[in-house]
Amino acid sequence: MSNVVGYARVSTREQSPEAQEAELRAAGAVRVFVDHGESSRIADRPQWKACGDYLRPGDTLVIRALDRIAGTEQMAIELIRDLGRRGVRLRSLTEPFLDVDTSTPMGEAIVGIMAVLAQLRVATIRENTRRGLAHARAQGRVGGRPSVMTPERTAAAVRLRQDGHSIQHIATVLGVGKSSVARALARNEDDLNAVQ
Known part of the structure; x- marks a missing residue:
């Protein structure tokens, strides 16, 4: 029997995950795993690992938003692909495009499109940074610490x-x-x- 499983995360110990938990339970989650004070860039979060161990093929993992499980686009894409390979559906309450079955060809295509867009974003940031630095150098400005060599x-x-x-x-x-x-x-x- 397939389950709806929730995962919530708050970045600091002072934050309360109650609102996230309530949203996930309202979306049908029979069990909610919660990490307190954990960064989304760390894959080894205790409750995230427990959630991964708990999920079975056919289950749906429901999250409030993608940034709850992944701190970078690349990490998000890898997690979505991994869930798809395991037969777990991912559903985001705030990102409807994530309510796809990633184990199907269409779902895998959507993940592929996300990967391309993530790479494009990184390349665009890199190109804009390069252009900005070149412009600053042309204006006589150099980044970094001032040289000790006056x-x-x-x-x-x-x-x-x-x-x-x-x-x-x-x-x-x-x-x-x-x-x-x-x-x-x-x-x-x-x-x-x-x-x-």
Whole structure:
């Protein structure tokens, strides 16, 4: 006999899962597993594992929203596929497109479309970030921490290097790391080559 099984999760111990539990029971859940203070990015949540052990082929897992079980799109897709392979139907109360039988060809196609959309979203974010960084560099802005190698320190490093001192000695004199000195000298060399 198939069951409707609920899973609820709250991110902090202070939050109450009662509203989620009530919604899941109203949707027909005969048993509700609840994780308190657990991140959705962690797959090893105690009650999530217990829920997985409890589910049987033909059961329906009902959740309030996909973010209750998965913290990333990739994790969500893997969980949906796994449930489908096990013959468990997934139903979200707030996302009607998730009320599909993922063990059928149509359900698997929907999961495939979700995977493509998730990859597209990641690629779009990556491309937008790359464009934003390129634009910032073109405006003379560089991300990250400010370099410890100020123009004065760089000029001193160049002079010391021309006098034959090692990068380690220069770093000690300037009170900075060797890698900072090496990068500053390399940038200075590139700038000189660009001018010539």
